[in-house]
Amino acid sequence: MTTTNPEANFNVPARQSRAAILIFILKFINNTFRKGWALLVPAFLALRKLSLDDWQIYVLGFVIVTIYIVFSYLSYQRFFYYVLGEEIIIEKGILYKTKISLPFDKVQTINFKQNILQQALGVLTLEIDAAGSGTEEISLEALRENRAKQFRDYILDRRGATEQLVEGESSPLDSDKTEDHTWKKRETKTLLRLQPVDLIKIGISQNHLRSMVIFAAFVWNIYDQLKKQLNFNEEEKIEELTGFIGNEWLGRLGLTIAIVLLLSLIVSLGLVFFRNFNFRLLETGEAIKKRYGLFERQEQSTTLSKIQSVSWGDNLIKKLFGLFVFRMYPAAGTELNSKKTISVPGCYRRHVKTVLDLIFGNQEVVHYSRHPMSRLFIRRYLLFLGILPAVFLTALTCMLNGFYGLFFLLWIPLAFVAVKVYYNKWQLFLSEDILKIQYGLFSHQNKMMFFHKVQGVKLSQSPYQKRNRLASLELFSAGRNFSINYLSYDTALQLQNYILYKVESYEETWM
Amino acid sequence: MLFENPSIEINELPSTEALDFKKLDPRYLTVKIVNHTIFFSFSGLGLVLFAWLRDGFPFNPVYLILLGAWVVIYLITLWYMIKAFQFKGYVLRERDIIYRKGWLWSSTTIVPFNRIQHCELSQGPFEKTYNLAKLNIFTAGGQSSDLRLPGLKKEEAARIKEFLVNQINDHNKPRS
Structure with missing residues (x-):
């Protein structure tokens, strides 16, 4: 399948790869356990009461397995995807037939996902997210890799001639290599890549408090169980265990905290490492793409113009490493959907600068005026x-x-x-096109957006604000809302008028 | 000073202050009072029923106090509602629509025409009897930025809606 002209491929209803049968089987089994676990336990107990013979159990098992296989095969058989006019169509369902149609211009982001099984089978999941009211999300779980990439390129191509994506990844050095795909400009730039050392730093600087609480509960629970099981005589045994510290209660607490800290550190280190293994942020023409994962290779992409706002910030430990968490918020339909947020778990100042320059233009030449909040x-x-x-x-x-x-x-x-x-940390930065807010107590947080991405403005005043000539300004966007409190009423009003002027005189589309 | 080196004169931009806001139809206040009263009487009735089923007729004084508090809350909210109603108003400008409300806590919401996704009319049962309608204006900014303009005469609401739809279509037309 190396056709360079994808036009012919997608207008005919097509099934997914045959690997879908296997994937559906696993999905059904997974669903049974996830949704039906409450039923499984009584069913299991009932079966035990029946005291079946061995052969009866085998027959039962055979029937269940057959049902799974038949259902999976039928699901595969009845699942079609194709393009009709300006829409992507999905037909599926065994008894209930559903037909999903998604217009090209509603397509927000296209993501690839691949777990170990899919990697072995050479297929991947293609997820198409849509914006707007009453639209759905399409997910094709078993597309051959090159077919999936062709389909993605095809969709992005049809959606807008300006929004071009590239399938293969190449380093900036060999980007001038001419390839046979002449129907699109291809140039991939790696914006940032996380090395194992960076991942370890990120793992260490993760917010451990959350995992600590979970672990603390877990450890205390085990301790409690042990005490009951072994009939612990608390005073003596614990003193033996933590004898090195005089105060037994303090000792127990200290030990627990130390264990919990260590465990949560190890777990978050492992999670961060495997989840973000070989993390790369790529720029391909008009799009930004994120690729990551060891066991489950994932990909997330969005076009530059879809990004509504960005944020970046550190915490106390990240500051030591010079690390920042960076997030991009693409247009997400009606509610902000955290699944669509493209987040970089850790990067350095130079990376932040690169991405900001890409999205907002060279930041060195942009002039910002600063505004503190009211004293x-x-x-x-x-x-x-x-x-x-x-x-x-x-x-x-x-x-x-x-x-x-x-x-x-x-x-x-x-x-x-x-x-x-x-x-002192809170600062509002304004340039002619961009608004940036800096805040934080122990950390430094920043968020930034173009004025022309604003969807609506709300200026409000409480009785207190009226007495002191203050006002709050809320800026609504399709990505994330910005709210600015403790501005003087005159500044807020001026800013509101200016933003309205920018939005209303902006001739191009906001995404 | 908003910018150190602005390319336009910010103080000469059209301001949303001191605009001639159009007030909502006074009959909408009646609708609101009716709705409010119905809500409070039903929940008050529920309380009475509960007290009666529990202890029989001579009510426990606790319930009488609760009921009294309920009536006081009803009267205060009603008073605030009536007082605040005259502050509600809207303006259609050349490129945006503005809705202002609130007496003690006030807010002004503005949606530019070129950010409106779609709009629709809705009517509650009592609004229908008074021939009133509510105009809902939706943007891509999520629920908090959607503008709900109540208390319009039905014809007026339909007219504004048509105007807005035309504005949206004009905006979506390819520019020459």
């Missing part, structure tokens, strides 16, 4: 997060425990520092 923020947050809780807690504990409660007053200077840091 009233400090007063208000100090009052609500610092003074009021501190006074309340102090009063409460003083009544119950006496003067120890006064320690809670230390909360006030702490809160003041935190609020002040947040105030």
Whole structure:
């Protein structure tokens, strides 16, 4: 299958690769366990009560396996995909027949996925995401690799002549190699590639708190079980176990925390490593593509113009490594769908710059003006997060425990520092076409978008804001909403008018 | 100063301040009051029924207090609703539509014509009797950016809708 003219291929209803039968079988089995696990246990118990003979069990097993195979074969047999006019059509279903049609111009992103089985069979999953109301998502689970790539190119080609994608990946050095595919310009640039060392750094700097909580629950649970099983005499045995620390309770806690930390570190390291193995972000003409995964090779792509906004930021540990998490938000239909977000688990400042330059144009020549938020923020947050809780807690504990409660007053200077840091970090950057917000307390977060991607604007004022001539501005986009609080009313109004002017005078399409 | 070196005069851009907002049809306030009253009386009735089924007729004073609180909440929200109604209004400008609302908490939502995906009319049962309609304007920005313009005369709503649809089609036409 090396036809260079894909036109002829997709207008006739076609089945997927025969490998689909196997894939469907596994999917059905998976579904049975996932959705029917509640039924399986009683069914199993009932079977045991019947006390069947061996041969009866074999017959039963044979029947079940046959049913699975027949259903999978029929699903394969009845599954067709083709192109009719300006739409992609999927027909499927054994008893209930469904027909999905998806117009080319609704296509948002096209993703490839490949698990180990699919890799062995030489097929992959093609996922087509759509935007807009009442549209669906199409997923073809067993397409031959080159057929899938042809289909993707065909769809992207039909959707817009300007949006061109390239199938093969090549390094910038051999991009001038002329190939037989003359019907499209092909040039793939690697924007960033994560080396194993980077992955280890990313794994270490992952947010461990979440996995820690899960593990803590897990470890405590096991400990509890052990105690019951072995009839632990707590005081003695634990002292034996953690004898090196005098205070037994502290020792237990310390041990648990150490174990949990270590385990969660190992697990997130492993997860990050295998999930993002050989992570690459590629630029192919007008598109950005992400490829990653060891056991499950995945690919996610979107066109540059579909990206509505981006964000990047670090955390305390990532800062040490100079790492940033970078996210791109393509137009996602009605609700923001995190599945469509293209996120880079870790990259360096130079990578951030490369991608920003690609999406927003050379950032070195863009001039931004800075705007802090109103100083009233400090007063208000100090009052609500610092003074009021501190006074309340102090009063409460003083009544119950006496003067120890006064320690809670230390909360006030702490809160003041935190609020002040947040105030200083928060900056609104404006250029003629771009809006960028910088914020964070312990970390540095940034988000950025073109004015012309804004879908609607909302300016609101609470009684407090009215008294102080402040306002909140919300910018709605198809990717992610931006909300700016504690702006002076005049700035907010000016910005709103300017954004409206930019949007309304923007002649091209926003995606 | 918004920009250090702006290419246009920002203060001369059309502002959304001091516009002549068109108020909603006063009959829509009646619809709102009716809806509000129905909601509160049904839930109040539910409370009475619950109290009666539990303890019989001489009600437990706890329920009487709850019921009293319910009536007070009803009256306060009703008062706020009536007070806030006169602040609701909309404007159609050359390139966008603006909806303003709120008395103590106020907001102005603006959707440019070239960002509207589609629009539709809807009518509740009481709106029908008064020949009123609600115009729903949808954008790609998700639910929070959709504009819902209530309290329009049906003919007026249909007219605005037609105008907006024409604007969308004009925008989608290839430019020469």
